[in-house]
Amino acid sequence: MNTVSVVIPVKDGERYLRELLDALAREGVDETLVIDSGSSDRSCEIARAAGVELLEIAPDEFGHGRTRNLGAERASGELICFLTQDATPCPGWLAAYREAFALDQRVGAAYGPHLARAGTSPMIARELGEFFAGFSPDGGPALQREGDASFLSNVNACYSRACWEEIRFRDVGYSEDQAFGADMLAAGWIKVYQPAAAVLHAHDYGPVEFMRRYFDEYRGLRESTGHVEPFAVSETARQVLRELGADRRWMAEHGMSGAERTLWSARSLTHHAGRRVFSAAGSRAERIPAPVRGRLSLERRDGVAADPGSNGASPVPPAKHIVKMLDAEVYDPVLRLWRNRPAPLLEPVPGMAERERLRLAMVIPPFSRGSGGHNTLFQIFSRLEQRGHACSVWLADYHGYARDVWPAVLRREINEYFAPFQGPVYKGFEHWQGADVAIATGWQTVHAMLELDQCRARAYVVNDHEPEFYPSATERELAADTYRYDLHCIAASPWLRDRLVELYDTSAEAFQLGVDHDVYRPRPVERRPDTVIYYARHATPRRAVPIGLMALAELKRRRPDVRIVLFGTGDGLHASFPYEHIDVLSPEQLSWLYSEATVGLCLSLTNFSLMPQEMLACGLPCVELAGVSAESIFGSDGPLELAQLDPDRIADAMERLLTDSAEWERRSREGIDAVAAHTWDRATDEVEAGLRHALRERELALRA
Amino acid sequence: MADETEIEQLRSRVAALEAELVEVQARANAAVAEWQERAYWLDRWHLDLNAAMRRPGASEFRTVVRALRSVLWTLRRIKRGLSAS
Numbered sequence: 001m002n003t004v005s006v007v008i009p010v011k012d013g014e015r016y017l018r019e020l021l022d023a024l025a026r027e028g029v030d031e032t033l034v035i036d037s038g039s040s041d042r043s044c045e046i047a048r049a050a051g052v053e054l055l056e057i058a059p060d061e062f063g064h065g066r067t068r069n070l071g072a073e074r075a076s077g078e079l080i081c082f083l084t085q086d087a088t089p090c091p092g093w094l095a096a097y098r099e100a101f102a103l104d105q106r107v108g109a110a111y112g113p114h115l116a117r118a119g120t121s122p123m124i125a126r127e128l129g130e131f132f133a134g135f136s137p138d139g140g141p142a143l144q145r146e147g148d149a150s151f152l153s154n155v156n157a158c159y160s161r162a163c164w165e166e167i168r169f170r171d172v173g174y175s176e177d178q179a180f181g182a183d184m185l186a187a188g189w190i191k192v193y194q195p196a197a198a199v200l201h202a203h204d205y206g207p208v209e210f211m212r213r214y215f216d217e218y219r220g221l222r223e224s225t226g227h228v229e230p231f232a233v234s235e236t237a238r239q240v241l242r243e244l245g246a247d248r249r250w251m252a253e254h255g256m257s258g259a260e261r262t263l264w265s266a267r268s269l270t271h272h273a274g275r276r277v278f279s280a281a282g283s284r285a286e287r288i289p290a291p292v293r294g295r296l297s298l299e300r301r302d303g304v305a306a307d308p309g310s311n312g313a314s315p316v317p318p319a320k321h322i323v324k325m326l327d328a329e330v331y332d333p334v335l336r337l338w339r340n341r342p343a344p345l346l347e348p349v350p351g352m353a354e355r356e357r358l359r360l361a362m363v364i365p366p367f368s369r370g371s372g373g374h375n376t377l378f379q380i381f382s383r384l385e386q387r388g389h390a391c392s393v394w395l396a397d398y399h400g401y402a403r404d405v406w407p408a409v410l411r412r413e414i415n416e417y418f419a420p421f422q423g424p425v426y427k428g429f430e431h432w433q434g435a436d437v438a439i440a441t442g443w444q445t446v447h448a449m450l451e452l453d454q455c456r457a458r459a460y461v462v463n464d465h466e467p468e469f470y471p472s473a474t475e476r477e478l479a480a481d482t483y484r485y486d487l488h489c490i491a492a493s494p495w496l497r498d499r500l501v502e503l504y505d506t507s508a509e510a511f512q513l514g515v516d517h518d519v520y521r522p523r524p525v526e527r528r529p530d531t532v533i534y535y536a537r538h539a540t541p542r543r544a545v546p547i548g549l550m551a552l553a554e555l556k557r558r559r560p561d562v563r564i565v566l567f568g569t570g571d572g573l574h575a576s577f578p579y580e581h582i583d584v585l586s587p588e589q590l591s592w593l594y595s596e597a598t599v600g601l602c603l604s605l606t607n608f609s610l611m612p613q614e615m616l617a618c619g620l621p622c623v624e625l626a627g628v629s630a631e632s633i634f635g636s637d638g639p640l641e642l643a644q645l646d647p648d649r650i651a652d653a654m655e656r657l658l659t660d661s662a663e664w665e666r667r668s669r670e671g672i673d674a675v676a677a678h679t680w681d682r683a684t685d686e687v688e689a690g691l692r693h694a695l696r697e698r699e700l701a702l703r704a
Numbered sequence: 705m706a707d708e709t710e711i712e713q714l715r716s717r718v719a720a721l722e723a724e725l726v727e728v729q730a731r732a733n734a735a736v737a738e739w740q741e742r743a744y745w746l747d748r749w750h751l752d753l754n755a756a757m758r759r760p761g762a763s764e765f766r767t768v769v770r771a772l773r774s775v776l777w778t779l780r781r782i783k784r785g786l787s788a789s
Contacts, residue, residue: 349718357726390730406747408740424736433729 002098004158005031005077009067011059013085014041020088021050027094029081035071037062043085064220065169065176068154072164081158082177087199089156090115096196097158100141107143108163108189109180112156112197122264123243123271126250135193144191152181152191156199163189174220205298207267211274212298218282219297231280236273243272330398333448334478342450342485345457348702352436352456353695360384360691361435361452362461363394363445366401369417370568370584372610373463376492376683377441378418379514380461383684391423394432396448402427437691442466443475446482459694460487461687462508464607465499469542480504488697490690495632496607507697511687512633513610514680519587520617522672523595527619528563532654533593534601535611536566536573544603544625544645545573551601551650553577558655567593587614594618598664599657601650608633612640613678616671621664623653639671 006029010017017034024032032052036044038059047054055074057067072080079101083089093112100110113132116125135149136142154177167183169176181191205213221227247268251261278296285293294300329335352358362381367374385391395402395410402410411425426432434454440446443466449458460482470476483489483500489508491497497510534552538545552564556577564579573581585593591614594600600615600622608629615622616639624630626642634640643653657664746753756762 349722350715351719352722355719355722355726357723357730359726359729390726390733392733404750406750408744408747411737411740412744422737423733424740433732436726 002078002101003030003076004079004081004094004097005029005033005075006081006083007033007035007068007071007075008083008085009062009064009071010034010036010039010043010047010085011062012039012041013043014039014046016086016088017043017046018050020083020085021046021052023089023093024052025050026091027089029094030077031075033071033075035067037067063171064154064174065171065179068169068176069171072159072161078161079158080161080164082154082156083199084155084201087114087155087201090198090200093197093199096194100158100192100194100197101160103141103143103192104190106188106190107160107192108167108184109152109157109159110192110194110197111152111158112194112199114153114155114201115198117200121267121271122251122254122256123247123268126247130246132193132195136195139195141195142193144185144193146185146188148185148191150178150181150185150191152177155201156197158197172220172223174216174223178221207270207274209298210271211278212296214275215278215282215285215296216298216301218279219285219301220282222283222285227283229279229283231276236276240269240272240276244268331447331474331478333396333398333451334481337447337450340451342458343453343455345455345698346434348456348695348698350699353692353699355436357388357390358436358691358695359390359434360437360439361392361394361433361455362439362441363396363449363452365442365444366395366397366399367413367417369413371417373442374414375418376463376513376610377461378414378421379516379680380684380687382419382421383680384688385422387684387688391421392433392435393421393423393425394429395425395427396429396445397427398444437694439691440482440487443479443482446485446487447478450485457691457694457698458487459691460489461690462489462491462496462500464492464542465496465503468606488690488694490687493608493629493632495629498632509686509690509693511683511690512678513608513613514683515610515613515617515675515678516587516680517617517676520591520594520614522619523592525592525596528596528598530561530658531563531565531597532599532601532658533565533567533597533620535568535603537568538573539569542605544605547645547647547650548601548603549573549575550647551654552579554647554651555654558651559658562658565593565597590614591618594620599623599654601654603650604628605645613675616640617675617678619668619672621657621667621671623650623657634674639667639674641667 006024008017008020021032021034032050033055034043034047034052035055035057036047037057044054044056053074055071057070061067068082071082079097081097096112097110101107114128116128120128135144135151157177163184167180167187167189170179170183172179185191218227218229221229244265248261248265251264256264281288281296285296288296360381362377364374364377381391381393393411393414397403405413405427407425407427410427411421414421414425429448429452432452432454434452436456438449438452438455438458440449440458440460442463446460466479466482467476470479483504483506486506489497489500489506491500491508491510492513494510497508500506500508532552532555534548535543536545536548537543553576555562556564564577565582566573566575566579567582568584570583582593594615595618597620600612600620602609602611602615602622603625605625605628608624612622612624612630621639621641623641623643626636626644630640630642631638636642641653641657643650657667740747745751757766
């Protein structure tokens with residue numbers, strides 16, 4: 001059985017002290033320590049007569065948290081109870097606390113109700129009853145964990161020594177118990193409300209004393225937890241009337257006479273109104289001049305915690321407790337991988353790279369309609385599935401973007417937004433079944449994918465050099481980290497392949513982005529002579545939209561009659577020229593837009609994207625940036641009109657296509673011819689070859 | 705020679721088992737996908753029927769619905785009987 005020490009801070013507490021010590025003797029506590037901070041009454045004499053340990057400290061040494069820490073240090077019990085000098089334990093109090101600590105190993109503290117003494121005012125008696133009943137609707141002990149109410153009261157509380165040693169009371173002027181309650185829950189301890197561990201207790205002051213006490217309480221609460229009591233006149237009036245009504249009902253239920261009810265109703269009104277005002281004032285005490293503050297305080301304390309020397313409190317402003325909001329940090333899979341390294345791969349099986357059908361599991365980041373990268377992935381994965389491979393899709397969602405989207409909906413969206421996919425779609429990896437090749441498809445998927453076991457090989461379909469999407473940031477570093485795990489990379493252009501090999505010395509090969517020629521083809525619509533369309537996706541920094549807008553502004557200055565259409569983004573893009581705007585379009589709609597425009601403008605500061613090819617497939621000459629990735633696909637004098645990263649040069653390129661019809665004809669014709677061979681079937685061939693290469697590398701490693 | 709034959713037989717066996725594994729995986733994928741297709745509207749509306757049926761009163765609610773259904777069916781039978789006669 002746990003040994004129990006009781007610590008009672010005392011100052012002029014003779015009124016109930018003897019009764020309290022007698023009750024403790026009756027309960028059979030193992031040790032009682034009275035800490036007196038300068039009583040001028042008979043408190044010390046009563047303690048000595050009761051035969052309990054008495055520790056006398058100077059009044060200025062007292063602090064609610066500090067003195068209780070001192071008591072806990074001096075006491076020897078495994079459980080340490082704190083009582084105030086006017087709280088008398090009811091029969092069964094000690095056994096009830098022992099029972100509370102037996103409920104769970106992580107119980108760090110327990111507290112019991114405060115019962116009104118005879119003669120307590122109706123307002124206090126009612127509130128005490130209702131307040132504590134709220135913690136235990138069924139009347140039994142209630143376990144409280146992080147996220148539950150942090151209320152804890154040292155009028156009547158009991159702590160396990162281990163919990164107290166870990167948390168300790170803060171050295172605050174007031175509400176050290178509330179701060180402890182919040183701290184212990186945040187640290188993972190459990191708190192128990194034990195209705196059977198009751199004490200008789202009441203602070204029945206006169207009306208003015210009550211108000212001043214609330215001032216002190218809420219000032220303490222602000223200092224320990226940062227709480228600021230809200231205050232609005234109309235709401236306060238409503239609350240006061242509500243409380244008055246509740247008090248009157250309580251008085252009626254307890255058989256008080258009409259005269260008594262009238263008298264106490266007036267008192268109730270004063271009490272509740274004063275309480276609201278003084279609570280609000282107390283939690284804003286730092287705004288009140290010190291002399292006024294001192295007069296409002298029952299303890300005559302005119303300082304605030306931030307004032308150096310005030311009760312020895314720290315000048316650091318009160319910290320606010322923030323409850324846990326996540327089960328794990330956002331990049332927890334990264335940390336786990338760094339600690340544990342990738343899961344081991346299965347032994348390779350000879351000939352597996354050549355097997356007709358493979359088990360392929362593609363891990364994807366969250367997506368939205370119009371995502372070019374996901375379109376590429378699913379155009380290819382859909383075709384791999386059609387070729388007989390057993391395909392599944394797994395969503396890795398670090399940030400919870402798809403938190404509210406359930407798997408069947410994700411699956412339907414993939415089919416609706418991108419390409420037909422017959423296989424299953426999973427969120428997370430709870431049901432992971434292994435694969436011949438696990439395929440990462442974006443930097444956010446790699447760390448999670450490397451943790452997956454039961455795989456024969458791993459590969460990484462790389463749509464772009466993603467570290468370049470970010471400034472100096474965690475994401476930039478984590479994205480770069482994904483190329484350092486010897487994953488075989490299948491890159492979406494020769495430029496990208498070369499960049500991966502050059503920067504990370506990784507194994508890589510390239511595939512050619514495809515075009516859906518059934519959709520992207522010249523449509524039977526008259527081509528306009530004056531229209532420049534611009535993919536102005538300003539939410540994507542690599543699209544260099546400010547440069548594009550400057551180029552269009554220059555073009556508009558030179559040729560005021562040119563019609564400019566911005567698409568692929570929401571409206572509201574600020575420009576120094578008038579333009580027309582079209583939101584995000586479907587592939588079908590885009591093909592018609594490309595078929596009637598004169599010039600397309602689509603810039604990428606990193607890897608080549610689908611859009612210029614799709615424009616070319618519709619016979620629309622397109623201007624792209626020179627010196628990045630486009631040359632690796634079409635050469636420097638191919639169907640694309642390439643321009644340096646300079647608004648004037650880009651404007652030159654667009655103007656040339658608008659004015660030189662022979663050049664326009666050549667680009668248009670060559671564009672259609674050049675992308676005719678760019679099909680998704682070809683892209684699928686290349687990616688499939690890459691996946692088999694990853695398997696073959698495993699076989700070679702085994703032979704070596 | 706005997707060793708080579710045995711190795712060849714083992715390779716064939718491994719290949720057959722691997723093919724079987726792919727087939728089993730493909731069937732499992734198809735079954736899950738079919739279930740996901742059927743569960744689309746439940747997932748769309750965030751309805752977990754197992755969780756809903758674990759809630760207090762759910763089985764009582766089900767009993768009431770079944771009782772009402774039984775009454776309805778009885779009334780229909782009677783109506784059909786009356787119409788036939």
